[in-house]
Amino acid sequence: MTQQQGWSAPVPPPQRKKRRKWPWVLLGVVLLLAGGCAALIVGIAHEVGEESGREITVTYEVTGDAKDVTITYATYSDGDLSQNQVTDVDPPWRKQLKTKGFVKGGRLVVTTGASGGTVHCRVTADGTTRTATASGVVATAVCDGF
Known part of the structure; x- marks a missing residue:
């Protein structure tokens, strides 16, 4: 007689490890x-x-009937601030500057003299216009924010 081997279940193939996604x-x-x-x-x-x-043009303008006006204008260009003053001016007065740099703009301050009168300031820069008016003796108009 032959010896019978016991029946055994087939061995499943080894499972592959799942890769983590x-x-x-x-x-x-x-x-x-x-x-x-x-x-x-x-x-x-x-x-x-x-x-x-980028370069822009800044235009400063002063009009009015006052005499002996003092004009102070400041301009930022290439990171520097330049300030200039003109005294004893009879309007109209106009100044045009080119400026560039990340910070651009400036300020225009117009003061009437001892004889009084009315002054109007106007600044145009990069499509933006600012205006101000002052009347009286030693009155000041300020145009900024451009």
Whole structure:
């Protein structure tokens, strides 16, 4: 007689370990965020560079019936502030300057003299206009915010 071997269930093949997907998903999210931040920084740097190199014309104007007017005007250009003063002016008066840099603009201050009168200041810069009026003895009109 032959010896019978016992019946046994077939041995299943070894299961492969499942690879985890979350580290790859996390890596993808991190790469997307880093790429988005880099693109944003490059875009902002480009805009700042363009704006700092853009030149604008600033026009200062003074009108009115006052005599012996004192005019003080300040202009930002290339990060510097230049301030000038003109005295004993009989309006009308006009000055045009070119300015560039990230910070642009300035201020126009017009003061009537001891004889009084009325003065009007007007500043036009980059499509923006500011005006002010002053009347009386040693009265001041200020145009800024451009």
